[in-house]
Amino acid sequence: MSRPDASPPENSSSPDGDTSSKQPLQRKPGLLRSGLIVSVMTMLSRVLGLARDVVIALLFGAGSGADAFFVAFKIPNFLRRLFAEGAFNQAFVPVLSEYRSQRQQADVKDLINAVAGTLGVTLAGITLLAVLASPVLVWIFAPGFSQLPEKQALTADMLRITFPYLLLISLTAFAGSILNSYDRFAIPAFTPVLLNLSLIGSALWLTPEMDEPVMALAWGVLIAGAVQLMFQLPFLARIGLLPRPEVRWRDEGVQRILKLMAPALFGVSVSQINLLLDTMLASFLVSGSVSWLYYSDRLVELPLGVFAIAIATVILPSLSTRHAEKSADGFARTLDWAMRMVLLIAVPAAVALIILAEPLLFTLFQYGAMTPYDVDMAALSLRAYAVGLLAFMLIKVLAPGYYARQDTKTPVKIGIKAMxxxxxxxxxxxxxLDHAGLALATSLSAFMNAGLLWYGLKRSGIFVWQPGWLKYVIQLVSATAMMAGVLLIMNPFAAYWVDFGWQQRAMWMGGLVLMGGATYLGVLLLTGLRLRHIRH
Structure with a gap:
């Protein structure tokens, strides 16, 4: 497969350096092909992410040190998803797409320079304040830790190291948004691999050097932020869009992005805020609750990140372009395609996670410091999160239907209700239900959020059902039911997984995945679904 970022775009600078004239945009690859590229890269990242979590579980289990790190990492990571990959991305990409479609190339470069400088200065100020106020942030995000002063102090120390990650990863997301807008999806999708490699390396090699071993993970986060940013800069230079930062608050494009971001800060990342509320309340529960929620959330994040976020990544520039071109039919067909793709993955993935909760957790995490009891507790929250997987994924592809039209107010109103x-x-x-109740609450509110997003698009005539939905749903339900039956028959009792070695666990899990996947795909083919039906 050829790399989509291997050659400069047709509307980049001309050989003689003239960038003032607007040139035709290059022919874009199909959304299915682009989505597959992002999915493959994201799958690599997620697999390494699971390897990272296996290493963390092996070395630190679900004790106080692991709880402290997960909170210290969750705070900047939450703000990253809320700010950089959430509100900023949803505000910046539509404006950038409009500049590409309707203005000169010089205007596009000018916008990128102004946004880079303004964003960088803003984030540097926020980072400085957060580092100085780290104990306060820990108290806000994990108030239950105040009952354990040593745990609270350790979390604050780690937060001083991890919080600058927000600055670095936000600039990385900015670079990735530019690359995605120019259909260079592979590099931004591959970049998270570097985070996982950094954390794995730090856990294995820095841990023995630290007085407090878990501090190695905090340094791994900071190193990863710097590496990810530096990795993307050469690819921006290759397409002639490496920023020359300029702080210009009054720039027209910056002002438009800020106005779009203000409501989007809340609306686009309601699911992340809900997960953060889970962490806050879990900090009051028995020790280990934060870690149980973390490990179960990580498994739900696999299909969510590999497929839903991949689809959302490729449809936002496409929807933004359709809106700029005033192509209502193309806009509606793209949204319909995105929903079909989500159902194709979310429905069987949710059922499989519910059935295979314990086997998955045993196979991936139950080694070293991780106990069978921890697996049982994490399985409860995993099933509760799996109930809402379809809703989590639908939110990712429905929200761009608003942001591509530069409507950030409606998702905010919906987000407030869901919150x-x-x-x-x-x-x-x-x-x-203790910690599992927190996970189930997140799932239920996600369904409310997704339902209201869809209803708003349908009521305004933006989303229009395309032909073939009834047959499609029957195919999905039939295939998922057959897959569930196969998994239930093949799955050994939980007691066997405790006694299995890692080789037996890996072989059994591999067999379950292969048989379940083969059954699902086989029934889809037998009922008439073909690749041409899901191309776009």
Missing amino acids: AANMLFNLLLVFW
Whole structure:
């Protein structure tokens, strides 16, 4: 497969350096092909992410040190998803796409320079304040840690090291947004691999050098941020768009992005805020609750990141271009295609996670410091998160339907309703189901969020059902039901997984995945689904 970032775009600088004239945009690859490129790269990252979590579980288990690191990493990581990959990306890409379609190349470069400088200065200020106020942030994000002063102090120390990651990874996301807008999807999708490699390396080689071993993970996060940013810069230079940062708050494009970002800061990342609320409440529960939620969330993130985020990544520039071209039919068909792709993966993935919760956790994490009891507890929250997987994935592809049209207010209103519902569900369920209740509350509020997003698009005539949905749903349900039956028959009892060595676990899990996947794909083919039906 040829790399989509191997050659400069047709509208980059001309050989004589003239960038003032607007040139026709290059022919874009199909969304399915682009999505597959992102999925493959993201799959590599997620697999290494699981390897990273296996190493962390092996060395640190689900004890106080692991809890402290997960909170210290979650705070800047949450803000990254909320700010960089959330609000900023959803505001910046539509404006950049409009500049490409309707303005000169020199204007595009000018916008990138102004955004780079303004974004960098803003994030540097936020980072400095956060490092100085790290104990306060720990108290806000994990108030339950205040009952254990040593745990709270350790978390604050690690946060001083991990928080600058927000600055570095936000600039990385900015670079990735530019590359994605120019259909260079592979490099931004590959970049997270470097985070996982850095954390694995730090855990294995820095841990013995530290007075407090878990601090090695914090340094791994900081190293990863710098490496990821430096990795993308040569590819920006290759397409002639390496920024020359200029701080210009009054720039027209910067002002438009800021206005779009303000509401999007909340609306685009409601699911992340809900997960953060889970962490806050879990900090009051028995020690290990934060880690159980983390390990189960990581498994849900695999299909979410590999498929839903990949689809969302490739449709946002496409939807933004369709909107700029006033192509309502093309806009509607792209949204319909995205929803079909989400269902194709989300439905069987959710069922498989529910059925195989313990086997997956045993196979990946139950070694060293991770106990069978930890697996049982994490399985409860994994099933609760899996219930909402379809909703999590739908949110990722429905939200771009608003942001591509530069409508950030509607998702905010929907997000507020979903947030209130999540808080209510948390309070109702945490007393009965402990940490699993927090996960289930997140899933329920996600369905409310996704439903309202879809209803808003449908009511305004932006989303239009395309032909063939009834047959498609019947095919998915039939294939998923057959897959579930095969997995239930083949899955050994949980007691066997405790006694299995890692080789037996890996072989059994591999067999389950192959048989389940083959059954699902086989039934889809038998019921008439073909590759041409899902191309776009």
